[in-house]
Amino acid sequence: xxxxxxxxxxxxxxxxxxxxxxxxxxxxxxxxxxxxxxxxxxxxxxxxxxxxxxxxxxxxxxxxxxxxxxxxxxxxxxxxxxxxxxxxxxxxxxxxxxxxxxxxxxxxxxxxxxxxxxxxxxxxxxxxxxxxxxxxxxxxxxxxxxxxxxxxxxxxxxxxxxxxxxxxxxxxxxxxxxxxxxxxxxxxxxxxxxxxxxxxxxxxxxxxxxxxxxxxxxxxxxxxxxxxxxxxxxxxxxxxxxxxxxxxxxxxxxxxxxxxxxxxxxxxxxxxxxxxxxxxxxxxxxxxxxxxxxxxxxxxxxxxxxxxxxxxxxxxxxxxxxxxxxxxxxxxxxxxxxxxxxxxxxxxxxxxxxxxxxxxxxxxxxxxxxxxxxxxxxxxxxxxxxx
Amino acid sequence: xxxxxxxxxxxxxxxxxxxxxxxxxxxxxxxxxxxxxxxxxxxxxxxxxxxxxxxxxxxxxxxxxxxxxxxxxxxxxxxxxxxxxxxxxxxxxxxxxxxxxxxxxxxxxxxxxxxxxxxxxxxxxxxxxxxxxxxxxxxxxxxxxxxxxxxxxxxxxxxxxxxxxxxxxxxxxxxxxxxxxxxxxxxxxxxxxxxxxxxx
Numbered sequence: 001x002x003x004x005x006x007x008x009x010x011x012x013x014x015x016x017x018x019x020x021x022x023x024x025x026x027x028x029x030x031x032x033x034x035x036x037x038x039x040x041x042x043x044x045x046x047x048x049x050x051x052x053x054x055x056x057x058x059x060x061x062x063x064x065x066x067x068x069x070x071x072x073x074x075x076x077x078x079x080x081x082x083x084x085x086x087x088x089x090x091x092x093x094x095x096x097x098x099x100x101x102x103x104x105x106x107x108x109x110x111x112x113x114x115x116x117x118x119x120x121x122x123x124x125x126x127x128x129x130x131x132x133x134x135x136x137x138x139x140x141x142x143x144x145x146x147x148x149x150x151x152x153x154x155x156x157x158x159x160x161x162x163x164x165x166x167x168x169x170x171x172x173x174x175x176x177x178x179x180x181x182x183x184x185x186x187x188x189x190x191x192x193x194x195x196x197x198x199x200x201x202x203x204x205x206x207x208x209x210x211x212x213x214x215x216x217x218x219x220x221x222x223x224x225x226x227x228x229x230x231x232x233x234x235x236x237x238x239x240x241x242x243x244x245x246x247x248x249x250x251x252x253x254x255x256x257x258x259x260x261x262x263x264x265x266x267x268x269x270x271x272x273x274x275x276x277x278x279x280x281x282x283x284x285x286x287x288x289x290x291x292x293x294x295x296x297x298x299x300x301x302x303x304x305x306x307x308x309x310x311x312x313x314x315x316x317x318x319x320x321x322x323x324x325x326x327x328x329x330x331x332x333x334x335x336x337x338x339x340x341x342x343x344x345x346x347x348x349x350x351x352x353x354x355x356x357x358x359x360x361x362x363x364x365x366x367x368x369x370x371x372x373x374x375x376x377x378x379x380x381x382x383x384x385x386x387x
Numbered sequence: 388x389x390x391x392x393x394x395x396x397x398x399x400x401x402x403x404x405x406x407x408x409x410x411x412x413x414x415x416x417x418x419x420x421x422x423x424x425x426x427x428x429x430x431x432x433x434x435x436x437x438x439x440x441x442x443x444x445x446x447x448x449x450x451x452x453x454x455x456x457x458x459x460x461x462x463x464x465x466x467x468x469x470x471x472x473x474x475x476x477x478x479x480x481x482x483x484x485x486x487x488x489x490x491x492x493x494x495x496x497x498x499x500x501x502x503x504x505x506x507x508x509x510x511x512x513x514x515x516x517x518x519x520x521x522x523x524x525x526x527x528x529x530x531x532x533x534x535x536x537x538x539x540x541x542x543x544x545x546x547x548x549x550x551x552x553x554x555x556x557x558x559x560x561x562x563x564x565x566x567x568x569x570x571x572x573x574x575x576x577x578x579x580x581x582x583x584x585x586x587x
Contacts, residue, residue, distance in 0.1 A: 194489045225452065243488055244487075245488070246488075
């Protein structure tokens with residue numbers, strides 16, 4: 001299959017740079033591409049180095065393994081002193097271009113609205129050029145997800161002390177996409193621990209308890225229905241592995257996109273509401289048509305806030321436009337005092353509408369005593385289980 | 388019910404409805420309706436417990452969100468156990484509540500309940516009265532649980548003549564047998580206190 005590639009030729013020997021557009025066959029390898037460039041430029045291919053994704057490519061690499069699009073730029077470098085680069089330790093090491101289904105990594109592509117195979121691209125953090133060579137290869141997800149982990153040299157701007165800027169793209173549509181660190185190929189063909197199916201692409205929270213995408217989606221949707229997501233800083237409102245007793249959690253909320261866009265929006269809205277409700281300085285607009293959540297400023301406070309969205313002004317305590325806190329509605333106050341508490345760990349507003357004093361917080365998972373408002377103890381069990 | 392749930396349940400039912408399962412573990416299930424939302428579970432009382440020889444039935448209701456929500460399981464057969472309500476049969480077992488996990492199955496649930504029958508957990512009781520008796524008067528608890536197994540779960544231990552005579556006395560006063568057993572059990576078989584409780 002023919003393809004167009006853009007080549008940036010950096011000729012250090014002649015101190016020149018030029019762009020070349022070439023038609024290439026995906027079944028060709030780098031050696032053949034170099035011959036083609038030699039024909040066009042009269043630069044002997046022995047003097048050229050091919051740099052892509054931060055690494056020098058081996059001559060045997062096939063074009064089809066590079067996941068190229070017409071917008072992809074490959075750098076051809078003609079160094080002043082050839083010896084330097086040929087000593088590069090990345091000579092034949094080409095892990096990044098391994099894109100088989102099982103070995104690939106996966107991304108959430110907004111444009112495709114789906115989980116797709118992904119590709120990793122590396123840019124210069126300073127000039128955003130692709131003309132970079134990594135000094136060490138990324139070893140794990142953290143190396144590519146966090147900034148300032150992998151040092152590079154840039155053949156475009158030559159700035160000192162540069163770091164790599166990694167970006168993930170969708171292999172299908174080439175758009176930027178979010179890496180899904182828990183999605184992986186099922187290379188051992190392990191059974192889904194919910195449905196026993198053997199899917200090729202599965203979710204693994206790092207505990208090897210495999211769940212297929214379909215079951216994972218159903219699991220998330222059922223978790224969303226009663227909002228059983230729990231707040232686990234620093235990950236936010238998340239959920240744990242479906243295996244009994246396994247406490248691994250989904251560490252990146254991008255995985256919740258698997259639920260579909262409308263459910264994901266609902267997740268975001270409910271998580272925000274929940275977070276606002278457990279924050280003393282958070283408030284949700286009582287205007288039924290609005291429902292916006294926001295944080296009020298603690299200074300210069302008269303107990304009233306104005307919603308930044310619909311400009312409704314209200315008393316934060318009674319949520320009324322004209323404050324009714326001072327009125328003599330004792331019964332309401334007594335009822336609220338008798339039936340509601342806040343979770344001693346996460347501050348979640350909690351109503352007890354029956355049952356014993358043993359409260360299990362659905363927001364943070366703490367077991368606490370409605371009477372003591374502290375952690376549930378054996379004494380609570382014996383002394384005031386039923387008040 | 389979702390496809391995942393249906394496929395899962397069909398597989399689970401096959402898993403439990405095998406002869407070897409019944410002979411080895413003494414658990415069994417019976418499907419009550421076509422769409423698999425109502426299932427009857429059976430557990431044979433484990434040996435060397437007050438439930439030995441008894442045959443216990445459980446009502447299992449499958450929620451729409453199964454297997455991501457736990458099945459609703461309660462004893463249909465009355466049982467005297469600290470973690471089971473002696474009135475309603477509701478079971479206090481972590482895996483049926485917040486410790487439920489989608490990879491658990493009806494088989495593991497029934498086996499867990501069977502294990503709970505072997506080792507009650509009085510520190511997390513469902514029935515406070517039973518739990519207190521279990522802690523304070525273990526002998527009374529044992530004979531009461533045996534009496535219940537005999538009466539409600541077709542157990543085969545010899546009847547406790549002493550207990551039976553007290554039940555009969557209450558029956559003579561017009562109390563239903565089931566209520567008589569329940570109230571006497573809750574009052575550590577003190578006939579006077581049971582009488583006062585019923586008639587006051």
